Amino acid sequence: MSTAPAEFALELRDVRKNFGKTEIIRGANLAVKPGERVAVIGPNGAGKSTLFNLISGRFGSTSGDILLHGQKIDGLTPYEINRRGLARSFQVSNLFNRLSVFENLRCAVLWSLGYKYSFWRFLADAKDANERAEEVMEMIKLHKRRDVLAMNLTYAEQRALEIGLTIAGGAQVILLDEPTAGMSRSETARFVNLIREVTVSKTLLTVEHDMGVVFGLADKIAVLVYGEVIAFDTPEKVRANERVKEAYLGSVLAESQAAGAGH
Amino acid sequence: MQHTGQVYRFKPYNVGRWVIWGGYALLMAVAPLLWTSSLSLTMLSQMGIAIIACLAFNMLLGQGGMLSFGHAVYSGLGSFFAMHALNLAGNGAIVLPVSLVPLVSGVFGAVFAVLLGYVTTKKAGTPFAMITLGVGELVAAMALMFPGFFGGEGGISGNRVQGQPFLGITFGPQVQLYYLIALYTFVATALMFAFTRTPLGRMLNAVRDNPERVEFVGYNTQYVRYFAFIASGFFMGIAGGLGALNFEIVTSEVVGATRSGAYLLFTFLGGAIFFFGPIIGAVLMVLALVLLSELTLAWLLYLGLIFIFMVMYAPGGISSLIMMNLRVAAFGKLRPLLASYAALAGTALTALVGMAAIIEMVYHLQLNEALGPTLKFMGATLNAKGVDAWFGACFVLAVGVAMFEFSRRQFVREWGHAQEEIEKEVKKREAAA
Numbered sequence: 001m002s003t004a005p006a007e008f009a010l011e012l013r014d015v016r017k018n019f020g021k022t023e024i025i026r027g028a029n030l031a032v033k034p035g036e037r038v039a040v041i042g043p044n045g046a047g048k049s050t051l052f053n054l055i056s057g058r059f060g061s062t063s064g065d066i067l068l069h070g071q072k073i074d075g076l077t078p079y080e081i082n083r084r085g086l087a088r089s090f091q092v093s094n095l096f097n098r099l100s101v102f103e104n105l106r107c108a109v110l111w112s113l114g115y116k117y118s119f120w121r122f123l124a125d126a127k128d129a130n131e132r133a134e135e136v137m138e139m140i141k142l143h144k145r146r147d148v149l150a151m152n153l154t155y156a157e158q159r160a161l162e163i164g165l166t167i168a169g170g171a172q173v174i175l176l177d178e179p180t181a182g183m184s185r186s187e188t189a190r191f192v193n194l195i196r197e198v199t200v201s202k203t204l205l206t207v208e209h210d211m212g213v214v215f216g217l218a219d220k221i222a223v224l225v226y227g228e229v230i231a232f233d234t235p236e237k238v239r240a241n242e243r244v245k246e247a248y249l250g251s252v253l254a255e256s257q258a259a260g261a262g263h
Numbered sequence: 264m265q266h267t268g269q270v271y272r273f274k275p276y277n278v279g280r281w282v283i284w285g286g287y288a289l290l291m292a293v294a295p296l297l298w299t300s301s302l303s304l305t306m307l308s309q310m311g312i313a314i315i316a317c318l319a320f321n322m323l324l325g326q327g328g329m330l331s332f333g334h335a336v337y338s339g340l341g342s343f344f345a346m347h348a349l350n351l352a353g354n355g356a357i358v359l360p361v362s363l364v365p366l367v368s369g370v371f372g373a374v375f376a377v378l379l380g381y382v383t384t385k386k387a388g389t390p391f392a393m394i395t396l397g398v399g400e401l402v403a404a405m406a407l408m409f410p411g412f413f414g415g416e417g418g419i420s421g422n423r424v425q426g427q428p429f430l431g432i433t434f435g436p437q438v439q440l441y442y443l444i445a446l447y448t449f450v451a452t453a454l455m456f457a458f459t460r461t462p463l464g465r466m467l468n469a470v471r472d473n474p475e476r477v478e479f480v481g482y483n484t485q486y487v488r489y490f491a492f493i494a495s496g497f498f499m500g501i502a503g504g505l506g507a508l509n510f511e512i513v514t515s516e517v518v519g520a521t522r523s524g525a526y527l528l529f530t531f532l533g534g535a536i537f538f539f540g541p542i543i544g545a546v547l548m549v550l551a552l553v554l555l556s557e558l559t560l561a562w563l564l565y566l567g568l569i570f571i572f573m574v575m576y577a578p579g580g581i582s583s584l585i586m587m588n589l590r591v592a593a594f595g596k597l598r599p600l601l602a603s604y605a606a607l608a609g610t611a612l613t614a615l616v617g618m619a620a621i622i623e624m625v626y627h628l629q630l631n632e633a634l635g636p637t638l639k640f641m642g643a644t645l646n647a648k649g650v651d652a653w654f655g656a657c658f659v660l661a662v663g664v665a666m667f668e669f670s671r672r673q674f675v676r677e678w679g680h681a682q683e684e685i686e687k688e689v690k691k692r693e694a695a696a
Binding site for chain 2: 087090097106108115
């Protein structure tokens with residue numbers, strides 16, 4: 001174990017992933033500093049979700065290295081990666097449907113507070129877990145829906161709980177896979193604020209299609225095209241990047257500049 | 264401010280919980296005084312054992328989403344070890360009070376769950392069910408292959424009356440054993456309920472709902488399943504040990520697929536969703552196995568019909584029917600539904616009478632033909648070879664089914680209406696709060 005803090009919270013070195021003969025991720029490189037908020041953008045099928053699945057351990061990579069706080073995590077299982085301080089959300093809400101909002105969040109904090117597989121103590125006495133679950137419930141503004149089953153929540157509420165489950169364990173590196181997908185304009189705006197609040201001082205990677213959200217939220221933008229990171233820089237520099245314009249952004253970018261100079 | 268809200272949150276549940284647990288203990292304590300015949304005492308003893316087994320089975324089915332087709336392995340092996348322990352204690356080879364024999368079998372149930380469960384719980388869902396089926400068959404086959412331990416076809420027997428009586432308790436009279444079983448049942452029920460309130464118990468629910476997400480909040484789902492499986496195996500073993508004491512004989516059928524199937528069927532009938540569902544299922548199991556099988560030769564067929572009916576119309580089992588109606592009653596909407604319930608019951612009964620007449624005639628023709636074509640059915644004499652009886656039975660069945668379907672549709676409408684009103688009421692209360 002290294003004593004000095006790692007320079008990068010998350011680092012990808014020439015990561016590749018094949019599905020059969022099809023190469024989906026073709027040598028992705030990325031180095032995210034602690035505390036940075038990174039938006040991962042790219043056309044459909046560029047491999048954004050696959051990249052998240054590789055980082056979070058849902059799939060194993062074919063080759064290359066993935067480092068979390070300077071330590072290799074590729075080849076580890078999702079729960080091992082989670083225990084090392086990386087948490088992710090899903091594009092399609094992935095909740096504990098027959099448990100209440102509160103129970104969902106409590107399940108998400110138990111491991112990080114050291115409760116492991118214990119069956120010799122009661123949850124009611126797990127004060128820290130209960131307080132943390134209540135706290136997260138306030139943060140995602142679902143405290144009024146405390147005892148509602150996850151499957152009975154509205155779509156927007158489920159998306160909020162999805163983020164709640166992701167951040168509850170206190171992971172330092174957070175991956176959000178299209179957190180605002182399927183939301184109305186006003187909900188999206190509210191959600192961007194929510195994401196900003198709950199990820200203060202954390203390293204954030206988010207897949208996002210809404211350019212307003214991207215430029216509003218991100219310190220840096222990573223552009224993924226055909227399984228490669230073709231640009232990784234501040235929003236202004238990415239906007240100006242010729243290769244990005246050529247490959248992908250051109251039309252979308254012009255549109256968003258025209259529409260939302262306010263961002 | 265958030266904290267004061269927590270401290271002063273009114274918890275009516277706690278009062279209710281004392282009442283419920285007190286009532287449960289009281290019922291078990293006075294049951295032998297209410298039902299005094301030796302048959303009912305035997306049945307009460309079996310019910311206690313079945314309650315432990317079904318609750319333990321439901322730790323997997325209802326709480327962990329694991330469908331086991333071979334769970335009698337753990338109760339059954341527990342039974343065999345209990346019987347051997349009892350005999351060793353009887354010989355003086357080991358010192359073991361009879362009252363602690365079920366703990367020994369519980370430990371062995373857990374040990375076998377440790378050994379076999381590791382493979383079983385590697386997978387969830389359908390593969391899990393398949394592996395339990397395979398393990399069940401394996402152990403059932405082994406039970407006949409090692410007669411030295413399992414006693415072959417005849418099984419092994421023992422005597423639960425041994426050693427010095429402790430405070431006059433010899434466990435000779437059934438009632439003494441009943442109270443031992445009742446004590447185990449109460450404690451086991453309490454422990455299994457407590458389990459649902461622990462971190463492992465709650466993560467087991469999470470694994471049931473969404474194993475994938477559990478992996479992303481730091482838990483190894485296989486371990487969660489495995490540890491729950493071991494806990495379940497322990498309680499299955501206790502049930503097996505009590506069974507050995509109760510019958511004083513253990514045959515290879517206690518590890519067999521029929522027994523496993525009974526646990527599954529009755530746990531489901533009682534209801535896997537709520538904790539208390541399997542208790543209802545266990546009571547029904549003993550009633551069916553002891554009384555229904557006395558009443559008719561075709562009892563398994565009736566059981567199958569009831570099971571299919573429940574799966575189709577009330578997949579939450581009896582306990583969820585109770586809870587749904589309690590909810591409706593709590594909102595004061597039950598009264599208008601009572602007429603519909605009466606109609607449902609009446610028409611279902613009509614259909615059942617028609618069906619039963621047909622089944623009994625078929626069985627009579629198959630098995631009792633030497634006794635002549637006539638049989639007694641609910642006070643009437645039917646001629647199983649006559650056209651009249653068949654026509655009559657079919658007519659009653661058809662009318663019953665048609666009318667049942669009619670009243671069922673009526674009921675579904677009314678039920679939906681009541682639910683809508685309740686939803687509105689809930690919204691109103693939420694807005695007011």
